[in-house]
Amino acid sequence: MVQEHGWRRRSVLGAAIGGATLPFLGTARAADKPPVKIGWLVALTGANSSPGIGFNRGIAFATQVLNEAGGIGGRQIEIVTRDTQGDPTKAVNAALEVVSQQRVEFLLGPTNSGESLATEPVTARYKVPSLLYSVVDSLVDIRRYPYYFRQLPSNTQWTEAAQNYVLKVLKAQKVGVIGDATGYGTATLQLAASEFKKAGGDVVYTALIDPNATDATAEMQKAKQAGAEALLVWSDSAGLNARIMNARGGIGWDAPMIGHPAMGTGIVKNLLKQPSYWGKVYIVGYRSTSFDAGGQLPARTQDFLKLVGDKVKLSDTTLWWVACGYDSVNLIKWAIDHGGSSEPAAVKRAWESLTSYPGIFGDYGYSATNHNGYPTAEVVMNAADSFKNGAYSLAPGY
Amino acid sequence: MIWASILVAGIATGAVYAMIGLAYNVMYSTSKVMSFTAGMLGMLGSVFGALFIGVLHWPVAAGFVATLAVGGIFGWITERLSVRPVLRNIDKHLYVLSTLALALMVQQLAAIEWGTEPRPFPTLFGIGHDLTSEQYWLPVIACIIAAAALEWFYRGTLAGRAFLAISEDARAALALGIPERRMRVLSYVLSGVVGAFAGFVGGELLLAFFANGMMLTFYGFIPVAIGGLGSNRGALVGGLVLGLIQQAANYWFGGDMVPVVAFAVFIAILLAMPRGLFGAAAQRRV
The missing domain is CATH 3.40.50.2300 (Response regulator)
Structure with missing residues (x-):
């Protein structure tokens, strides 16, 4: 009962955060086509919430940019945010809620390893294509978790x-x-x-x-x-x-x-x-x-910063967190565009055919035998x- | 040199544990309650010390006095909210839950208001460096002062003797006209001051960190159990032994084995000497 209260409160919090950061959700509801619903499990408060706040800004910004450009195949993107507070128990409850009740088509996060280790086994049976935000090696297991792809490098x-x-x-x-x-x-x-x-x-x-x-x-x-x-x-x-x-x-x-x-x-x-x-x-x-030694960022990152302008606060966070979040939403768009639909099997096939996606955080590539997508040379x-x-x-x- | 660092860090850390043990004992003396808020007093001492001196830039003396005052107030709140109702109305042993609940509330509030990452505690005197740095000798000197002051209080003042009388037999003390409840409140305020003092002088060593509260609650309790409930001498010896064991275990067996070794020693001592190193067998008038 206490836990139920807990995640109801978080749902409200998540909705509030979503409402604050994604004001364009109203247009999604008004659109003819159903939105692309993305579950986002993130520690936005509590211990170890700094990365989550950075990732969240990138995800919100990418969603805003894509929705203003017409969404994905005419479908607006809707981020279903749940604040897990860095607590594995809360993360599991939130994960089950977004996959079983909200019926999200994609899952991002959770943003810390303990939460990921707890949620992955319980959400795996829902076959929701997911991008992992954790470095723990064992989380990528193609046989047990075929719909999970890692966006960060591994440990x-x-x-x-x-x-x-x-x-x-x-x-x-x-x-x-x-x-x-x-x-x-x-x-x-x-x-x-x-x-x-x-x-x-x-x-x-x-x-x-x-x-x-x-x-x-x-x-x-x-x-x-x-x-x-x-x-x-x-x-x-x-x-x-x-x-x-x-x-x-x-x-x-x-x-x-x-x-x-x-x-x-x-x-x-x-x-x-x-x-x-x-x-x-x-x-x-x-x-x-x-x-680099001359104080310059790579050209692609500089272009990203020009696009960001003052729309995303970067002074109190780390650039790669924002870039990684931005790439997540774009990787989902790429999968739907190239897979032809947001059906799990089509998305999985699309990502497994991805040889090199030029993201801001890195160039991602997956295959049927490798769901670790970040190149070691970039680390x-x-x-x-x-x-x-x-x-x-x-x-x-x- | 390696031995020196283990000894210096072990004794300094042990001195902080010993002072938390003293705070446990002061509360125990008048209420027979082991209040699990003792570690929180230490945490509050370092957090408020860092706030007053490091953040608000108060003079050290003013920050020190204000920190002790915060400790005293929290001691009073502990007695009022989590001890008095339990002793008066319900099963006495529920103090374990009531004091633990208050401790967890305080820890959570500290995490929300102060933050969940450790913050620096300001350098108080700037005397010494490396192994002679004040972060090591200050807790030791403070521990000696706290123990001596408590000894003087118990033996040399009327209020202290009243504490001892209540500790021996609360009903008899009440029959003799000693205001048992008022003395209990005073003991909790005093305990708050001692605990905050421990956190303040140990701040440079432990940092101003909300999670220190629960750590001190456990590691401050062990010296009391090792030394014998109510024995300040036992808390001092137990604290120093625990600090040294921790540092040595961390070095020789690895950090993952520190709690194992510490609690193994704790259990071994209690098995061999159930009343602790300095605990006296309870006497009953017949």
């Missing part, structure tokens, strides 16, 4: 990009690998260490650190003594990331830290004892939304302390 692609940067650009052979003691941190530490060894590198130190640990000095000293030339750090805890940087700086060590994008947030910056401790920290980023390292206007600069060496 393996992240670790591979970080590893390539260490081995090929920094030319470091010995690394320490650090993860936080969460499910994500533990799994990624094992993955990163194993892949680094396979690539010929030497993992001289590994450590799982409690995200609430008050100090990481001992771990940094041990990594340094073990001869680590660089550190691969996989944690989305701002507090732990800052403590690791403070400990590294505190012992006068400047080995590069490479890893999770959370190391580049303003929250981490505020927790550092000295601004210089943010130096030589390189985070996972994307070529499409990175400034790059950014300098953590270079954030400006929603984007980071490429790390040195590219």
Whole structure:
């Protein structure tokens, strides 16, 4: 009963958000053809809501642009938004509601891994073509979840990009690998260490650190003594990331830290004892939304920014989140245009035939045997302390 | 050097736990209630300290006093809302639920108003660096001061002796004319001040973070159980032992094993010494 109240409240909230951001919904109802209904499961409030807010702006903007141009095959787009608040239980309830009662034809999200792991098994039987907003590798499983396609890179692609940067650009052979003691941190530490060894590198130190640990000095000293030339750090805890940087700086060590994008947030910056401790920290980023050495974004991204103008607020979010959301709606349009209908089987066939869709966030391509659509070559390292206007600069060496 | 960092960080963290343990004990002394709001007092101490000094730019002394006042007020609210009705009307042991409910409400409010990410706590004195930084020695000194002040209060003041009398036998104390309810309110206010003090002096170490509340609630309870319910000496020793065990376990066994090791030690001590290290067997007049 409590949960029912919960999602009713969220439905109202979702409708309010939809009403605020998508004023064109009225035209959809007035149109002769039924709208293309897209379920959007997103954490817009609560912990870890920052990415969701960014993705949401891109989705709203793309919907507005496409609807003003006549929609998809004359059908207006209707986004059915549900705020999951980062809670897997709420995400499952919302997912079931949008697929079974709202009868959406597409599903986007949820926007965090725990929610995705919880919702995917329960929505799979509805055969709704879905774009995943999570990096967890196991979420893409063509046999169990044939209608799920990933729009973001996978965790393996992240670790591979970080590893390539260490081995090929920094030319470091010995690394320490650090993860936080969460499910994500533990799994990624094992993955990163194993892949680094396979690539010929030497993992001289590994450590799982409690995200609430008050100090990481001992771990940094041990990594340094073990001869680590660089550190691969996989944690989305701002507090732990800052403590690791403070400990590294505190012992006068400047080995590069490479890893999770959370190391580049303003929250981490505020927790550092000295601004210089943010130096030589390189985070996972994307070529499409990175400034080059001349301070320029790629031409396609610049064109997107001209289109956006002041219609989308970018100053308090990350450009790739907005670009990714924008691409989602356009990928759906592409699938309907090329598949001939919004029937699940036709959409699936269309996406599986997509070799290279030139999105703003990246060039996507899927096949019948590969539902991971983001190219690894587009995953790059950014300098953590270079954030400006929603984007980071490429790390040195590219 | 590695040993030094484990020792320094362990003792500092343990000192914060010990002070939260003291807050538990002060509440327990007059009500026999283990209030799970104790950890929230610590969280509020760091959050309000960061708010007053870091955000509103009040002088450190003013921010400190205001933070302790917030703690005292929250202590009073705890007694009024989640302890008094339980002791008066319903099953006494429901205080577990009533205090936990209040704690969760406060944590949720802090998350909504303060944010869900950790925020920095301002540097108070700027003395020392690295392992001699104030974030490590300040909680230890504060813990010694808090324990000594409580000892003086209990032994050297009339109100403190009244606390002890109620702790020994509330009905007998009432029969002797000690205002039991007023003393209980006072103990909750005092506990609020002690808990907020812990959060304030531990703010640089733990950061101003809403999730610290529940963490301190659990890790502040362990020293009390290890040391013996109501024993301040036990809370001090238990807190320091817990802090050191955590740091060592994090280093040697990995962060995922920290709670396992901490709770294993907790259970082992309770199995061997059910009343804790310093707990005295309850005496009954016959």
